[in-house]
Amino acid sequence: MMSFSSTTEHRPGPPPGAVDSLLEVRNLSKSYGPIRVISDVSFDVPRRSVVTLVGENGAGKSTIFNILSGLTAQDSGTVRLDGQDFTPDSHRKAVARGITRVFQEQSLVQNVPVYENLLLGEEARFTRFGQWIDRNAMIRTARQIIEEAGLDVDVRRKTGDYDFSTRQSIEIARACLTPTILRGVAEPLVLLDEPTSALDRRDEEAFFTLVNKIRRYGSLLFVSHRLTEVLDISDVIYVLKDGAMVTRVTPDETDEHQLHGFMVGRERAADYYYENRQQPPGTAAPAIRAEGVQVLPDGPGVTLEVRPGEILGIGGLLDSGKSRLGKAIAGVIRPLAGRVAIGDGPLRHPEIGHSTRKGLGYIPAERLTEGIIAGFPTAWNFSTGSGGDLFSNRFGLWRGRKERSATLAHIDALAIRSATPDLTMARLSGGNQQKVVLARWLERKPDVLILDNPTRGVDAGAKQEIYRVLRDLTDQGVAIILITDELLELIGLSNRILILQHGGVVAEVPAPPDAKPEEQHLVALMLSGPGQPAAASPPPPAPAADVPAEAKPAILEAAQ
The missing domain is CATH 3.40.50.300 (P-loop containing nucleotide triphosphate hydrolases)
Structure with a gap:
């Protein structure tokens, strides 16, 4: 029987320069007081790829995302984005470099129209004479984002009028498409933190279509607990356990039960639901x-x-x-x-x-x-x-x-x-x-x-x-x-x-x-x-x- 202990072969990823990577992370560590959250984590995101991080809750996935999106700073380690050192000290600076994020919990303002949520923080791009906001221009840009994402949404409607799944799709569209449509970023990196956990089946289909569209010119770093979905969508999978990198695999090298074993240190029980x-x-x-x-x-x-x-x-x-x-x-x-x-x-x-x-x-x-x-x-x-x-x-x-x-x-x-x-x-x-x-x-x-x-x-x-x-x-x-x-x-x-x-x-x-x-x-x-x-x-x-x-x-x- 295969062992899933912490002694599993450690494959932190290829050395720098071994692949053409959009993102390179080396020996990243972070602690909160006495609690070590991540320890010497290294991985790569190749250009135009989908890379997935899996692990139990508390394994350190969200902390890595927080560092990459400028919400917190690492204690040690280095990050390079598109061949340059990357140390954002704010979310805005991360976005300016082409990194956007869909958070695990929704961050939309429900009592404003969809177009305002899609372009939140970008209003200065639509001002005239430094004072008046051209709302018609905002609506046109928002419609372009929605159409590109393949969503059936009226951008003028209040965001809260839509159900939870549709709101999640709107947030995914914002993260995936605004870097290119609005800022002209040549190769965006999109961080997706459990984006499909609240989507119904029809919205999931639209999401996977959008992912395939994004990977033509950018890359995605993906976190999901749906292991079947992980195997379907990923080019490379990294497994975290207790803040450390356990292994690196590709979908054709593993299956759902083996991934579960790497994550929790044991095989999934046959009687999973007791x-x-x-x-x-x-x-x-x-x-x-x-x-x-x-x-x-x-x-x-x-x-x-x-x-x-x-x-x-x-x-x-x-x-x-x-x-x-x-x-x-x-x-x-x-x-x-x-x-x-x-x-x-x-x-x-x-x-x-x-x-x-x-x-x-x-x-x-x-x-x-x-x-x-x-x-x-x-x-x-x-x-x-x-x-x-x-x-x-x-x-x-x-x-x-x-x-x-x-x-x-x-x-x-x-x-x-x-x-x-x-x-x-x-x-x-x-x-x-x-x-x-x-x-x-x-x-x-x-x-x-x-x-x-x-x-x-x-x-x-x-x-x-x-x-x-x-x-x-x-x-x-x-x-x-x-x-x-x-x-x-x-x-x-x-x-x-x-x-x-x-x-x-x-x-x-x-x-x-x-x-x-x-x-x-x-x-x-x-x-x-x-x-x-x-x-x-x-x-x-x-x-x-x-x-x-x-x-x-x-x-x-x-x-x-």
């Missing part, structure tokens, strides 16, 4: 009931129930209303109609404060805007959901020592890398931030947990840790509603799956551990027309959790 621990929910009274919950103006009401120890999966396209349904059941937003009962309580209009007191926890999809306050310490973010009861006494005095000890206990239990109670959340990787959000609700020992894309932007090893925690919770009788865009995750974890279209349930699909439905079947249900029947019983299950190679074209074709 399906052997999936238990039937039994006949106990429902832990949560929803009746007639309506979330879209023209949509029907949704009625469902989840029993203790059961995972109810909810799937659908981005416009299906599945995220709004989760928010409505939790009481984060008020549904247009319908009521919810938690435990043996009465049906009532859901409200998040009441739901939390009754034993419900909710983890949102958009971590940075809804899940955390990035500038605040880890301990503060951890205790946010429990400040009124668990961490203050009856006189309202804060119990800081208890907060700190509880935070440390969860950091240890969930292996939250590089975290301390006093470290700000902005210093943690996206996956470790997500673990803090999960820990917030584990501390409350909920009876019901609603999770919306809980592993978005999380590496394969951390995903498996989260899956284990979810199985532990079901063993304890917690009822879980899982909303996710990851089909294999939806299939592998759920007891039953509800498929939504236009805010209503079009199918309920059983998913027992010995007869899991196929991806193709769920995709067909998501895409079936209004008048088409939605079969409730799945076809015979695939022999393995992974999609057969011959089935992938059919799935992609169905999703167009």
